[in-house]
Amino acid sequence: MQRKKIFLLLSLIIILSLSIVTAAFSLSAKNPNNEANQLQLNNVFKKVGNFLKGNKDKLQVDKGDIIAKVNNIPIYKSEFELRKGLTLASDAEISNIDNYILNKLVREKVEEHLASSYNLKVSQDEINLYIEKEKKEFADYPEANQMLQEMISASGMTSEEYWNTYEKYNVKRLLLFDKLYNTIIENGIRSGxxxxxxxxxxxxxxxxxxxxxxxxxxxxKQAKISINDKYKDMFKNFTVN
Incomplete structure (x- = not known):
């Protein structure tokens, strides 16, 4: 049971926070005692760490070139490249990675826009509280914490940098989309x-x-999407799907 909890915890932090959904995490969560799955998960963590080590600048997801706008919300090149690198590190087999990542980000920006229309926000206190809960979860399971620390070490970040930059980006999105989900459900119940x-x-x-x-x-489907002329060749035949 403890071993299963460890792998569920490791899978959860990546699946929910990074939006990396691969067979590696799914299998590890379902079959935590399978050594092949453990090795696969370890390998992904190392690749994620190595990618982050050479791409710390991409953690500044709201600066630099703008690739596209969705309902006037920008998609920055740095965020696009961060998500692309993390997805590739997960060993995901995707035929057109650029369009795949842009699709993911378009949908997230639509959700951000919708959340804004409901006046939904995530406070710094909420982010901090969630992160403290995450830290406690890992502290309770040393094996999981060791794997996380190895990933942080491979990334060249300190633990403080990991929690205060990388994980804040993940948690803010996670909490905002959770609020949006609950609001839509509540409205659905009220409307019958x-x-x-x-x-x-x-x-x-x-x-x-x-x-x-x-x-x-x-x-x-109703979103207004505009791609920067500078990047149109990169996203030929792009459609939201």
Missing amino acids: NLEKTSNTTFSTQSEYKNYVDNIIEQYV
């Missing part, structure tokens, strides 16, 4: 489109998630 329940089952979770996904999809 969803049934309120005190017992959250797998079926209910699936229904709620599909409802939120459909709402967001409508906004994605």
